[in-house]
Amino acid sequence: MRILIGSPVHQKPEILSLFLQALERLETPDVLPDYLFVDDNDNPISSQWLVEFSNRLPGRVLPLLTGSQQVENRSDEHTHYWPPALVWKVAGFKNRLIEYALQHNYDALFLVDSDLVLHSRTLCRLVETEKDxxxxxxxxxxxxxxxxxxxxxxSDEYNLFHREDGEVLSKEERAQRELHFIHQLHIPGLYEVGGLGACTLIRRRALEAGIHFGKIKNVSYWGEDRHFCIRAAAYGFPLFVDTHYPAMHLYREADRMKAEQLLFTLKYFTSNHSEQVTHAEHSDTSPSSPAFNHSASSRTPKFPEPPVIPDHLHETAVFAKYTADSFVVPPTFTGPRQSELYTPPVSNPKLTLTMTVYNEADHKLTDVLLSHRKYIDEAVIIDDGSHDDSGELCREILQGIPLRLIRNETPSFTNEVELRKQQWRETLASSPEWILSMDADEMFESRFAQGVHSLLAGTTADTICFRLFDMWSSTHYRDDEYWQAHRYYRPFLIRYKEGFPYKWREQSLHCGRLPENVLDLPTEISNYRIQHWGWYTPAIRMAKFERYQLLDPSARYGWKEQYESILDSNPQLTLWVDQDNKNTEKEPTPEYEPAHQVDASDVAKVASVQVMNKPEPQIKSETKDTFYATEKGKGAEQSVKCKLCGSSDTVVFHDYQRFTLMGCGSCGLVFRKDVDHIQSEEMIAEIYNANWVAMRDSAAASTYGDHALFGLMLLDMFSPRKGKLLEIGSGTGEFIHAALQAGWNAVGIEPSSDSRAYAKSKYEVDLLPGYWNGETELDAQTQQSVEVEIHQAHEAQEGIEAESLEEELDLSLEHPYEAIACWHVLEHIADPVAFLTDLCEQLQPDGTLYITVPNKNSFTNEAYGVHSPLFTEEDHLYHYSDHTLTLLLEKSGLRPVALFTRQLPAGLDALLQAHPLYGELAFTEQMGLLAKLQGEKRGHELCCVARVI
Incomplete structure (x- = not known):
């Protein structure tokens, strides 16, 4: 099959580079495709890169078609501008590509916009559909x-809902159908649609029929794609969209950065690990050095290796990582978005990173800069006389981001205040709005990248303070009487106020990274955390110790005992357990982080956590952070391997009276130490008894409304049709009752005889007894009881009752199922991988698995620490977060299609009273906090919808 890949190109060089790299990776179904570009670039570098691409694929890139040079501004960071003249100019380009394909007897034309990054299987998949x-x-x-x-x-210009002829829809019905259409497209499949564009395969039969992108004179719809689609429908060609291999649309700068990371990660997987991987220099403006010219780079930057992913999932998993947001129920879509193509929104505040570096190339500088580049708009860096290539590394990692790099030939760290003043002057020369002052060994936890611009846009403060954790190893931070930086908030982020009389602490060491009076401005604290890597190896600690001995031998500027403690052979360390946010980039964009207003004039104390401006506080507080801390010496106990990732980097999370929880420093999982020796059936029978049922009955209305109907809503949103439904662990039967009423062919399994009896009495629902074990497995007590009843029924000659009891004992379940639900079951399963793997086999090919578990990263756990009811429940064998649950699903052959948390308003007052950072909040503040918890996945309950990979 001869295919012509065609694209009109008017593109920025850095975007075009990524597009061409992805094109070069495309797999082909049969004969290698040819390429034909319309060169409409006004940047000569972009034109040169098309020529270079042609040289790389001799004989496959046809001579360029040329367009008139485009002069109008097409886009900015927020939106793309398409005046009518430009729309129809592009339509003419596409028609020229159609004419070429027809004249030269191609079997199909693949029209693709030049701001897309394609999965390598895209073209093969579109051909496999056999659609015109x-x-x-x-x-x-x-x-x-x-x-x-x-x-x-x-339909129409951009309707995202189906409507029959003459059908009148209410606003609510329309919204529901819009959501259904959007969610359906997240399911891999082939769907008929009314309109499409930008990444389209058109077979010759359709081309010969006469379809094209020209304007239909009596149609006023905006956009050449809409006229193409109307014409195709008039000629009798249905339109389809495939959703197996979503492309990445490089619509704004953040997308470009993600695409660079995506392609770099894919290059890692496809290259020999022993080879050095070069990186495209997108900032090079020389026409002889295009971004995809691998010989252009003279030095290999030290990018971190991407996470380990099973071979068969590499590319699809990487695309999902960098293109898909974690699920948050979107707001109702209200119709055509044409106005968005013309009206730019209010821009995010500009964020300027300022930093000094000195011989940092072999330390954490690469990781630090990679983390910062996700959210900064520019950087000002002082290279203070480095003997290594720290400055060059800054250029390489931050390429594409405006950078002021100043080189001091002679180091000035012996007079820190003068260095800081120089840094301040150079930063102000860039006309900053917000200034983030970080050292070269400091980086925020990853959720900061998604939340920082919302934080800046939503605050009225001018100074924002954060806690800093001194990492003493790759997994632990130091926490003792000499090292308590993480208990105090310090200013790192300020809004520059022109005319404010900034003043510096005039001392040669420990003068502070920012002027000392920034706390005189309106000040807030934020719970985003900073990891300080300036102590994490013995060699670094020794160098720091010697430096302080040289610069401050009498401890004039610091704390003598703290200096001496640097070389402690057995410091008290605490596990940085919450690695979830650090190891995953599927975070949803959080709402504004409601920080706490601080009266900084007297350095106010907030719930035992102080706002401090001194870089080395002399604090000897006995206040203990109970949430992630382990008791002294516990980390030295015999550890066990993590049940999820296999890491041996586990320590005691907490010792309870009847069991011990372990924490994994690699993946963040918390689990019972004796999980391999637990008989879940015995534990469940002991806990879910008549008293538990009575508790459920006392809250029957809220249980039904908050949980059963919520589960039913998820089924309506994500299951393509109603059919057979299996619920494992049905409890007192509310969900099965709701599902049956809604039209599902539902069956539930519940081991507790008390719960089954309640379900029968309350809801007339018959639940199957036993435990799931491939099919189901009766507990011994239930089996014996049923057998006795059968025998008695036969003796009494009650044949119907005996037959019914025999059927119950047989437990013949129908499968496969359209849906399987496990509401708060997975945390009780000793071998969750085997459990989930078996459930995969019970699902229809397009079936859906629904899971809820307590959320390890919940606000509940924050408030109560290790004494949280989620941790103290002994039948909770595992404590999952969104990250560890995703890892578990991948190991079990599943992929999440929706992952979010819930925090119900009930009980919020008690949580606020227990939380160390919250006092009394007004009603509106409480509701804002609830929204924040949902946005940051800190709700009490973690909800997941998954399908088989």
């Missing part, structure tokens, strides 16, 4: 804070 016109899906966030929306639609 089919697009591969991609998603775009047209507004920075808006929902992700597809490039395909159902």
């Amino acid at each position: 016109i089919v697009s591969e899906i991609f998603w775009t966030r047209w507004q920075p804070e808006g929902p992700l929306l597809p490039q395909v639609w159902v």
